[in-house]
Amino acid sequence: AQSVAQPEDQVNVAEGNPLTVKCTYSVSGNPYLFWYVQYPNRGLQFLLKYITGDNLVKGSYGFEAEFNKSQTSFHLKKPSALVSDSALYFCAVRDPYSSASKIIFGSGTRLSIRP
Amino acid sequence: DADVTQTPRNRITKTGKRIMLECSQTKGHDRMYWYRQDPGLGLQLIYYSFDVKDINKGEISDGYSVSRQAQAKFSLSLESAIPNQTALYFCATSDSGTGLNTGELFFGEGSRLTVL
Numbered sequence: 001a002q003s004v005a006q007p008e009d010q011v012n013v014a015e016g017n018p019l020t021v022k023c024t025y026s027v028s029g030n031p032y033l034f035w036y037v038q039y040p041n042r043g044l045q046f047l048l049k050y051i052t053g054d055n056l057v058k059g060s061y062g063f064e065a066e067f068n069k070s071q072t073s074f075h076l077k078k079p080s081a082l083v084s085d086s087a088l089y090f091c092a093v094r095d096p097y098s099s100a101s102k103i104i105f106g107s108g109t110r111l112s113i114r115p
Numbered sequence: 116d117a118d119v120t121q122t123p124r125n126r127i128t129k130t131g132k133r134i135m136l137e138c139s140q141t142k143g144h145d146r147m148y149w150y151r152q153d154p155g156l157g158l159q160l161i162y163y164s165f166d167v168k169d170i171n172k173g174e175i176s177d178g179y180s181v182s183r184q185a186q187a188k189f190s191l192s193l194e195s196a197i198p199n200q201t202a203l204y205f206c207a208t209s210d211s212g213t214g215l216n217t218g219e220l221f222f223g224e225g226s227r228l229t230v231l
Contacts, residue, residue: 032217043119043205043222044158051217090157094218102148102173103209103220107157 002027004093006106013081013113021076021109023091033074034092034103035065044090050074051096061085081113118142121206121223129231134193136226138206145211147189148220149173149181152203161204164189165211196230203227 003026013019025031032051036044048059055067065076076089091106119140128134138147149161160173162181170181178200180192193200204227207220 034219036220036222041225043224044207044220046219046221049217049219092220096217102160102163103218105158 002031002093002095002104004091004104004106006089006091006109008109009107010110010112013111015083015113015115016080019078019081019085019111019113021089021091021111023074023076023106024072025074025091025093026072027093027095029095029097030069032094032096033065033067034094035059035063035074035076036090036092036105037061038088038090038108040087047076047089083113083115086111086113117224119206119208119221119223121204121226123226124224125227127229127231128196130197131195132230134196134228136191136204136206136228138189138191138223140187140206140208140221142208142221143186144208144221145186146209146218147183148207148209149179149189149191150205150207151175152205152225158205161191193228196228198230201228201230 005024034049035047038044048057050057050067058064063078088108090108092103094103122137145166148163150158159175164170164183182190203225205225206223209218209220
Protein backbone atom coordinates (compact mmCIF):
# COMPACT_ATOMS: atom_id res chain seq x y z
CA ALA A 1 0.00 0.00 0.00
CA GLN A 2 1.20 3.48 -0.77
CA SER A 3 1.76 6.07 1.94
CA VAL A 4 3.42 9.43 2.46
CA ALA A 5 4.84 11.04 5.59
CA GLN A 6 5.61 14.63 6.47
CA PRO A 7 7.62 14.39 9.70
CA GLU A 8 7.35 18.06 10.66
CA ASP A 9 4.06 19.67 11.66
CA GLN A 10 5.63 23.12 11.47
CA VAL A 11 8.73 24.67 9.95
CA ASN A 12 9.88 28.16 10.93
CA VAL A 13 12.33 30.10 8.75
CA ALA A 14 13.54 33.69 8.63
CA GLU A 15 12.82 35.62 5.46
CA GLY A 16 15.69 35.38 3.00
CA ASN A 17 16.94 32.06 4.36
CA PRO A 18 16.63 28.78 2.48
CA LEU A 19 13.76 26.51 3.41
CA THR A 20 13.17 22.76 3.27
CA VAL A 21 9.91 20.93 3.88
CA LYS A 22 10.45 17.19 4.22
CA CYS A 23 8.49 14.35 2.65
CA THR A 24 9.09 10.61 2.51
CA TYR A 25 6.98 8.05 0.70
CA SER A 26 6.30 4.36 0.41
CA VAL A 27 5.06 2.90 -2.86
CA SER A 28 6.04 -0.07 -4.95
CA GLY A 29 7.82 0.79 -8.14
CA ASN A 30 8.38 4.32 -9.34
CA PRO A 31 5.91 6.80 -7.90
CA TYR A 32 4.36 10.00 -9.13
CA LEU A 33 5.03 12.65 -6.47
CA PHE A 34 3.33 16.00 -5.94
CA TRP A 35 3.48 19.09 -3.76
CA TYR A 36 0.46 21.26 -3.07
CA VAL A 37 0.11 24.54 -1.15
CA GLN A 38 -2.90 25.79 0.77
CA TYR A 39 -3.25 29.44 1.70
CA PRO A 40 -5.73 30.42 4.44
CA ASN A 41 -9.37 29.92 3.45
CA ARG A 42 -8.38 28.61 0.02
CA GLY A 43 -8.30 25.29 -1.76
CA LEU A 44 -5.12 23.38 -2.44
CA GLN A 45 -3.03 24.60 -5.34
CA PHE A 46 -0.69 22.40 -7.36
CA LEU A 47 3.00 23.42 -6.98
CA LEU A 48 5.04 20.81 -8.79
CA LYS A 49 5.33 17.13 -9.63
CA TYR A 50 7.91 14.45 -10.29
CA ILE A 51 7.07 11.90 -12.94
CA THR A 52 10.38 10.79 -14.39
CA GLY A 53 13.71 12.18 -15.54
CA ASP A 54 15.73 14.85 -13.74
CA ASN A 55 15.60 14.40 -9.98
CA LEU A 56 15.35 18.15 -9.41
CA VAL A 57 11.94 19.47 -10.33
CA LYS A 58 11.10 23.16 -10.54
CA GLY A 59 7.64 24.50 -9.86
CA SER A 60 5.59 27.59 -9.13
CA TYR A 61 6.66 30.55 -6.95
CA GLY A 62 10.36 29.61 -7.07
CA PHE A 63 9.91 26.27 -5.35
CA GLU A 64 11.75 23.12 -6.32
CA ALA A 65 11.83 19.57 -5.06
CA GLU A 66 14.44 16.85 -5.16
CA PHE A 67 13.50 13.25 -5.77
CA ASN A 68 15.79 10.78 -4.00
CA LYS A 69 14.92 7.20 -4.81
CA SER A 70 17.38 5.58 -2.41
CA GLN A 71 16.02 7.60 0.51
CA THR A 72 12.42 7.51 -0.78
CA SER A 73 12.20 11.25 -0.24
CA PHE A 74 10.81 14.22 -2.13
CA HIS A 75 11.76 17.31 -0.11
CA LEU A 76 10.43 20.73 -1.09
CA LYS A 77 12.99 23.53 -1.18
CA LYS A 78 13.37 27.22 -1.90
CA PRO A 79 16.68 29.11 -1.86
CA SER A 80 15.31 32.31 -0.31
CA ALA A 81 12.06 32.33 1.67
CA LEU A 82 9.45 35.07 1.45
CA VAL A 83 6.88 36.00 4.09
CA SER A 84 4.23 35.29 1.45
CA ASP A 85 5.38 31.65 1.36
CA SER A 86 3.75 31.13 4.75
CA ALA A 87 1.09 28.48 4.18
CA LEU A 88 0.23 24.82 4.64
CA TYR A 89 2.12 22.44 2.36
CA PHE A 90 1.06 18.94 1.41
CA CYS A 91 3.13 16.20 -0.16
CA ALA A 92 1.26 13.54 -2.13
CA VAL A 93 2.03 10.27 -3.90
CA ARG A 94 0.38 8.17 -6.56
CA ASP A 95 1.16 4.73 -7.90
CA PRO A 96 1.18 5.22 -11.68
CA TYR A 97 0.94 1.53 -12.48
CA SER A 98 -2.62 1.26 -11.30
CA SER A 99 -5.23 3.24 -13.23
CA ALA A 100 -7.46 2.90 -10.20
CA SER A 101 -4.92 4.31 -7.79
CA LYS A 102 -5.64 7.56 -6.04
CA ILE A 103 -3.44 10.32 -4.77
CA ILE A 104 -2.57 9.88 -1.09
CA PHE A 105 -1.73 13.00 0.94
CA GLY A 106 0.59 13.56 3.85
CA SER A 107 -0.70 15.27 6.97
CA GLY A 108 0.69 18.65 5.95
CA THR A 109 3.44 20.96 7.19
CA ARG A 110 2.76 24.51 8.22
CA LEU A 111 5.48 26.80 6.95
CA SER A 112 5.93 30.08 8.83
CA ILE A 113 8.30 32.72 7.45
CA ARG A 114 9.17 35.49 9.89
CA PRO A 115 10.20 38.94 8.60
CA ASP B 116 -14.42 31.70 -13.47
CA ALA B 117 -12.98 28.94 -11.34
CA ASP B 118 -12.43 25.54 -12.96
CA VAL B 119 -13.88 23.73 -9.93
CA THR B 120 -16.77 25.47 -8.18
CA GLN B 121 -18.23 24.49 -4.83
CA THR B 122 -21.48 25.70 -3.30
CA PRO B 123 -22.16 26.76 -0.65
CA ARG B 124 -18.83 28.15 0.57
CA ASN B 125 -20.05 28.36 4.14
CA ARG B 126 -22.95 26.67 5.88
CA ILE B 127 -24.12 26.47 9.47
CA THR B 128 -26.73 23.86 10.27
CA LYS B 129 -28.20 21.92 13.16
CA THR B 130 -27.79 18.32 14.19
CA GLY B 131 -30.10 16.01 12.25
CA LYS B 132 -30.55 18.25 9.22
CA ARG B 133 -29.87 17.06 5.69
CA ILE B 134 -27.14 18.96 3.90
CA MET B 135 -26.00 18.87 0.29
CA LEU B 136 -22.70 20.26 -0.96
CA GLU B 137 -22.45 20.72 -4.70
CA CYS B 138 -19.48 20.68 -7.03
CA SER B 139 -19.23 21.50 -10.72
CA GLN B 140 -16.20 21.57 -12.99
CA THR B 141 -15.22 22.89 -16.37
CA LYS B 142 -11.95 20.94 -16.64
CA GLY B 143 -13.54 18.20 -18.72
CA HIS B 144 -12.17 15.59 -16.32
CA ASP B 145 -13.87 12.24 -15.82
CA ARG B 146 -12.66 11.77 -12.23
CA MET B 147 -14.10 13.66 -9.29
CA TYR B 148 -13.46 13.43 -5.55
CA TRP B 149 -14.74 14.66 -2.21
CA TYR B 150 -12.26 15.23 0.61
CA ARG B 151 -12.65 16.31 4.20
CA GLN B 152 -10.04 18.41 5.97
CA ASP B 153 -9.73 18.57 9.74
CA PRO B 154 -6.92 20.44 11.53
CA GLY B 155 -3.86 18.24 11.92
CA LEU B 156 -5.36 15.35 9.95
CA GLY B 157 -4.62 16.46 6.45
CA LEU B 158 -7.06 15.39 3.77
CA GLN B 159 -9.26 12.33 4.03
CA LEU B 160 -11.02 10.89 1.01
CA ILE B 161 -14.78 10.49 1.44
CA TYR B 162 -15.97 9.31 -2.00
CA TYR B 163 -14.65 9.31 -5.53
CA SER B 164 -16.03 8.74 -8.99
CA PHE B 165 -14.04 7.72 -12.06
CA ASP B 166 -16.96 8.31 -14.41
CA VAL B 167 -20.69 8.97 -14.28
CA LYS B 168 -21.55 5.31 -13.64
CA ASP B 169 -18.72 4.65 -11.19
CA ILE B 170 -18.96 5.60 -7.50
CA ASN B 171 -16.51 4.39 -4.85
CA LYS B 172 -16.16 4.75 -1.12
CA GLY B 173 -13.08 6.38 0.28
CA GLU B 174 -11.52 6.19 3.74
CA ILE B 175 -14.36 7.84 5.67
CA SER B 176 -17.63 7.33 3.79
CA ASP B 177 -19.86 6.53 6.79
CA GLY B 178 -22.51 9.21 7.25
CA TYR B 179 -22.07 10.53 3.71
CA SER B 180 -23.54 9.79 0.29
CA VAL B 181 -22.80 11.15 -3.19
CA SER B 182 -24.46 11.59 -6.53
CA ARG B 183 -22.74 12.00 -9.90
CA GLN B 184 -25.42 13.79 -11.89
CA ALA B 185 -23.26 14.38 -14.96
CA GLN B 186 -19.61 14.36 -15.94
CA ALA B 187 -19.29 17.89 -14.61
CA LYS B 188 -21.33 17.56 -11.39
CA PHE B 189 -20.67 15.64 -8.19
CA SER B 190 -22.61 16.34 -5.01
CA LEU B 191 -22.01 15.24 -1.43
CA SER B 192 -24.86 14.72 1.02
CA LEU B 193 -25.02 14.40 4.77
CA GLU B 194 -28.36 12.72 5.40
CA SER B 195 -28.45 13.57 9.11
CA ALA B 196 -25.65 15.92 10.07
CA ILE B 197 -23.83 15.51 13.38
CA PRO B 198 -21.37 17.88 15.10
CA ASN B 199 -18.28 15.78 14.35
CA GLN B 200 -18.95 16.35 10.65
CA THR B 201 -17.97 19.96 11.19
CA ALA B 202 -15.05 20.37 8.80
CA LEU B 203 -13.80 21.91 5.59
CA TYR B 204 -14.89 19.92 2.53
CA PHE B 205 -13.11 19.97 -0.79
CA CYS B 206 -14.13 18.78 -4.21
CA ALA B 207 -11.39 17.89 -6.68
CA THR B 208 -11.04 16.61 -10.23
CA SER B 209 -8.34 14.80 -12.16
CA ASP B 210 -7.65 13.28 -15.53
CA SER B 211 -7.42 9.52 -15.94
CA GLY B 212 -3.82 9.26 -14.78
CA THR B 213 -2.97 6.88 -17.60
CA GLY B 214 -0.78 7.30 -20.62
CA LEU B 215 0.47 10.87 -20.76
CA ASN B 216 -1.91 11.94 -18.00
CA THR B 217 -0.42 12.10 -14.53
CA GLY B 218 -3.59 12.37 -12.46
CA GLU B 219 -2.82 15.44 -10.40
CA LEU B 220 -5.78 16.95 -8.60
CA PHE B 221 -7.44 20.32 -9.14
CA PHE B 222 -9.33 21.60 -6.12
CA GLY B 223 -12.30 23.80 -5.48
CA GLU B 224 -12.11 26.58 -2.90
CA GLY B 225 -13.78 24.50 -0.21
CA SER B 226 -17.07 24.42 1.68
CA ARG B 227 -16.89 25.14 5.38
CA LEU B 228 -19.61 23.25 7.23
CA THR B 229 -20.50 23.82 10.88
CA VAL B 230 -22.96 21.47 12.56
CA LEU B 231 -24.34 22.76 15.86
